[in-house]
Structures are given as structure tokens and as C-alpha cells.
Amino acid sequence: KAGVTQTPRYLIKTRGQQVTLSCSPISGHRSVSWYQQTPGQGLQFLFEYFSETQRNKGNFPGRFSGRQFSNSRSEMNVSTLELGDSALYLCASSPLAGVGYEQYFGPGTRLTVT
Amino acid sequence: GESVGLHLPTLSVQEGDNSIINCAYSNSASDYFIWYKQESGKGPQFIIDIRSNMDKRQGQRVTVLLNKTVKHLSLQIAATQPGDSAVYFCAENSFGSGTYKYIFGTGTRLKVLA
Numbered sequence: 001k002a003g004v005t006q007t008p009r010y011l012i013k014t015r016g017q018q019v020t021l022s023c024s025p026i027s028g029h030r031s032v033s034w035y036q037q038t039p040g041q042g043l044q045f046l047f048e049y050f051s052e053t054q055r056n057k058g059n060f061p062g063r064f065s066g067r068q069f070s071n072s073r074s075e076m077n078v079s080t081l082e083l084g085d086s087a088l089y090l091c092a093s094s095p096l097a098g099v100g101y102e103q104y105f106g107p108g109t110r111l112t113v114t
Numbered sequence: 115g116e117s118v119g120l121h122l123p124t125l126s127v128q129e130g131d132n133s134i135i136n137c138a139y140s141n142s143a144s145d146y147f148i149w150y151k152q153e154s155g156k157g158p159q160f161i162i163d164i165r166s167n168m169d170k171r172q173g174q175r176v177t178v179l180l181n182k183t184v185k186h187l188s189l190q191i192a193a194t195q196p197g198d199s200a201v202y203f204c205a206e207n208s209f210g211s212g213t214y215k216y217i218f219g220t221g222t223r224l225k226v227l228a
Contacts, residue, residue, distance in 0.1 A: 004157070033216070043158075043203065043218035056213055090157050099209045100146045100165065103216070105157030 002027065004093050004106035012112045018079040021109045025072050025093030031055075032074040033103060034066060037088040046089075049074050050097035078111075086113045122201060124223040133191040137204030137219045142185060144206035144217075149178060149189045152221070153200045161189070161202075191224075199226045 005024045013019050025032050033056075034046040045058040049068035066076040072093075078085055088110050092103035127133045139147065145166045150158035164171045164178045164187075171178050177190040187204050204219040 035218075042220045045216055045218075056215060058215075092157075097214075099207050099214045102148065102160055102163060104160065105150075107155070107157050 004091055004104055006089075006091050006106040006109050008109060009107065010110045010112075012114060013081050014114055015081055015083060017081050018077065019081060019111060021076045021078075021089055021091075021111075023074045023076070023091030023093075023106060025074070025091075026104055029093035029095050029104070030072050031094045031097040031101070032068055032072065033092045033094075034074070034076050035090040035092065036060070037090055037108070038086075043090070046076070048097060055097050081113045083113050086111060122221050122223045124225060126225045126227055127194045128227050129194060129196060131194055133189075133194045133198070133224060135189045135191075135202050135222045135224065137187040137189075137222075139185050139187055139204065139206040139219070140217060141206060141208045142182070144208040146207040147178070147180060147187055148205045148207070149176075149187075150203045150205060150218075151198075151200045152203065158203060194224075194226050196226050196228065199224055 007022045031050045033048040035043050037043050046060055047066050048056040052068045063079045068074045088108040090105050090108045092105045094101040094103045148163045149161040151161050152158045162173045162176050162178050164180050175192045179188045201221045201223050203221045205216050207216050
């Protein structure tokens with residue numbers, strides 16, 4: 001089975017711009033979660049989608065949004081980029097949503113905001 | 115590759131020795147725990163998991179111990195190899211207030227000395 005894929009792998013944007021990141025989960029997985037990873041804050045949960053519905057949301061401002069399509073692929077959007085948004089954005093998929101399901105991570109998208 | 119964490123605690127271990135990585139978790143109601151390994155430039159990779167009704171679980175060269183009394187989790191790696199060099203994260207998965215979430219520890223960098 002192919003693993004979780006994320007595109008693009010690297011991205012450089014200017015402050016004030018917006019960005020869309022894409023995640024394709026493992027075939028058959030219906031839950032997709034997004035995380036932000038920075039050296040200072042570690043891994044922080046952004047949101048989780050299951051069956052095209054946001055099931056869970058972390059403590060991030062409304063500039064961070066996402067969606068999931070009927071094929072379980074997910075996109076994450078960040079509007080009005082700030083320098084502090086520079087981070088590694090990780091996507092993880094699992095067969096179902098809820099407690100006790102192992103999450104498989106993609107390689108991440110490295111976003112640099114200048 | 116990307117820097118997962120610039121100021122992570124570091125454990126240096128001689129090749130062939132056993133490694134013990136510790137993690138304190140926050141929620142006594144957490145039901146499920148996972149250890150992840152993250153190598154430079156890659157997303158976290160699942161190592162082993164344990165549910166709250168267990169104290170110990172063994173995998174190939176790895177053992178996870180759970181002490182619910184003090185909310186402590188440890189990962190033991192037997193006969194540590196150079197390929198074990200990475201950042202290791204624990205994650206707790208809990209359900210509460212009608213939702214569930216993953217909380218990740220800050221991570222420990224394991225350096226294997228030849």
C-alpha cells in the first residue's frame with residue numbers, strides 16, 4: 001500500500017499571502033488529521049476530518065482551515081500568512097476517527113513565510 | 115534535513131546498549147498511547163502502542179511500559195543501533211467532553227554513539 005503523500009514538499013510564501021496544502025491518505029483510510037510542527041512548540045494538532053466533516057479542531061486561529069473530499073483526500077488552507085506560520089505541516093491518516101486508531105504520517109510540507 | 119527540535123533533551127547511548135526514553139503524559143483519562151520515531155526530513159513513524167488497560171507491551175527490540183499511577187510512559191530499545199538515531203515522541207489519545215484528541219510530547223533526541 002502506498003503511504004500518506006503530501007504536496008508540495010517545500011513552499012516559500014510571502015507574508016499576507018495564502019497557501020493550500022494537499023494530503024492523500026492511505027487507501028481505505030477515512031480520517032485525516034493535520035498537525036503543525038515547529039522547533040519551539042513541537043507537534044500541535046490543527047484539525048481532523050472524517051467523511052468530509054471536521055470532527056475535531058485544535059487551538060488555531062480561523063486563518064487555518066481545511067476540507068476533505070469524497071475520496072478522503074484533504075486540503076489545508078492558511079490565509080493571510082504570518083512569519084510565525086513557518087513550520088512543517090504534517091498530515092496523518094487513520095482507518096477511522098476516534099481513540100485507539102494508529103495514525104500514519106506523511107513526510108510533511110515545509111512552509112517558509114518571508 | 116528539517117530540524118525537528120533545536121532544544122530537545124538528548125539521550126546519548128553507546129551502540130549495542132539499551133536505551134530508555136521517558137515521557138510524562140498529562141491526562142489521567144487518556145486511553146491510548148503511542149511512541150513515534152521521527153528521522154530528519156521525515157514524518158513521525160509509528161513504533162509501538164499501548165492501551166490504558168495494559169502495563170507493558172513488547173515489540174521487536176522495543177518495549178513500552180505504562181505507569182498510570184504517576185502518568186509515566188517509557189520506551190525501551192534493546193541493543194540500540196545507529197539506525198535508531200532519531201527524535202522520539204510519545205502521544206496520548208483521550209476522549210472527553212464529546213471529543214477526542216492526540217497530545218504529543220516534546221520529544222527526546224536519541225544519539226547512538228559508534
